[in-house]
Amino acid sequence: MVVTCEISFDNNRYGTFYAGQLVEGCVTLKSDKPKEVEAIVVKVVGYSLTKWSERQLTSNKLFAGREDYLSTIVYLVGSEENNNRHIIEAGVHTYNFACQLPYQCPSSFEGRYGCIRYLVKVLLVRPWKYNQAYTHGFTVLKLMDLNFETPQLRVATHSEGYRTFCCGPCKTDPLKMELHLPQAGYVPGQRIPVTVTVINNTHLAVSELRLCLVMLVRYYSIKPEHSRVERIIISRAKGDSVLRQCTRSITLHMDVPATPPTCLEHLIQIAYHLEVEAMVKSLREQQLMIMPLTIGTIPLAVSGIVVQQPPRRSAHYEAAGPASGQRTTDELPMVTSIATIPNGLTPSSADIAPPKYEESKFTVRGNINEEELYAFGKNEFAPLYPVYSIPNPPPVLSSNSRNIGYINQSFN
Structure with a gap:
């Protein structure tokens, strides 16, 4: 006897939703033959899991955590409260769900030490034999609209640092680096123009500049309370050398690939920063600068303003971390009238085309059936993230940018 199950979503071929939306679909x-069941159940669940082990003295210690964001159960046929049996006749049967x-749902994520998953499960309940499970994963995205986040995301950012090498009589004059970005918030699909000015007043040459866009994933465990960080490089670029006693300004472009948005809450937290490293010849020491960035799901408007943002989290919730034990679900309003967020919350179609949805190349694929003993269908699932094709911001030119390379007469 063969029973197949197909799970699809209404008017959503990517299976990608924003927190607060209504998920509608069909089972x-x-x-090929009549089948006897006690019940047919549809479960829609969302949760995060973390799990890893660390070597401590002579044994491995296990760390684990779980948060649940969503759990709904609908009986399509029968019930598990009694022992009544029902016959599914041969043929095709269609059910809607x-x-x-909830608005507080974090973005889907599959990582090395944990995951954030949203699943639709169809169970054919048969206590006298075994339950058959059919699972379909879908992507949920946190509504990270850069237009409504902190105003600092819109303005140009600047950072500078000094570094001397060796010590005592061998101590060098400072090597200065200036880092300029046109804004601090970006979305996948954009290119970040990074302007780096190196004022090298040392007697050592800078062999090259190395730029990395880094995703930092912090996993929390609950029993016992602990955390660990995974560092993932998602984009790289290289710049030319800077001779000794010279100044040079270089603009390099960093691609932002498909990647989950910034999330500084919940059991799994995701942050981004830009690393710029000056590689100094003949020394193991380097000059490193780091600048935090925010990756969103809705880009800054090119012209015009996007439609109204749903209600924000309260300050009380923002202050509560995974280990605080505070339950703030009652302070998180549920969005019930967003409709189609991917189109409705982006700038007008004249400014920005709708995004494509792509799998991240820098995270893993998860086994969505690992909790089911008798599972049918695909096991692997990877979330899809919006990737835009929009104009890139122009680079910020520093005071030294017009001088592509010149000999230092003095060092200020």
Whole structure:
């Protein structure tokens, strides 16, 4: 006897939703012969899991955590409260389902030491034998609209640092680096123009500049309370050398690939920063600068303003971390009237085309059936993230940018 199950979503071919949206879909069961069941159940669940082990003295210690964001159960046929049996006749049977996503849902993520998953499960309940499970993953995205985050994301950012090498009589004059960005908030698909000015007043040459866009993922465990950080480089670029006693300004472009948005809450936290490193010849010491960045799901408007943002989290929730133990669900309003966020919350179509949705190349694929003993269908799942094709911001020119390379007469 063959029973197949197809799970699809209404008007959403990517299976990608924003927190606060209504998830609507269809379950199609096909059977070549009559099948007896106690119940047919549809479960829509969302949760985060963390799990890893660390070597401590002579044994491995296990760290784990779990947060649940969503759990709904709908009986399509029968119930598990009694022992009644029902017959699914041969043929095709179609059932509809719907589920409201809470606003506080974090973005889907599959990582090395944990995951944030959202699943639709169809269970054929058969206590006298075994339950058959069909699982379909879908992507949920936190509504990270750069237009409504802190105003600092819009303005140009600047950082500078000094570094001397060796010590005592061998101590060098300072090597100064200036880092300029046109804004601090970006979305996947954009290119970040990074202007780096190196004022090298040392007697050592800078062999090259290395730029990295880094994703930092912090995993929290609950029992016992602990955390660990995973560092993932998602984009690289290299700049030319800077001779000794010279100044040079270089603009390099960093691509932002498909990647989950910034999230500084919940059991799994994701942050981004830009690393710029000056590689100094003949020395193991280097000059490193780091600048934090924010990756969102809705880009800064090119012209015009996007539509109204849903209600924000309260300050009380922002202050509560995974280990605080505070439950603030009652302070998180549920969005019930967003409709189609991917189109409705982006700038007008004249400014920005709708995004494509792509899998991240820098995270893993998860096994969405690992909790089911008798699972059918695909096991692997990877979230999809919006990737835009929009104009890139122009680079910020520093005071030295017009001098592509010149000999230092003095050092200020």
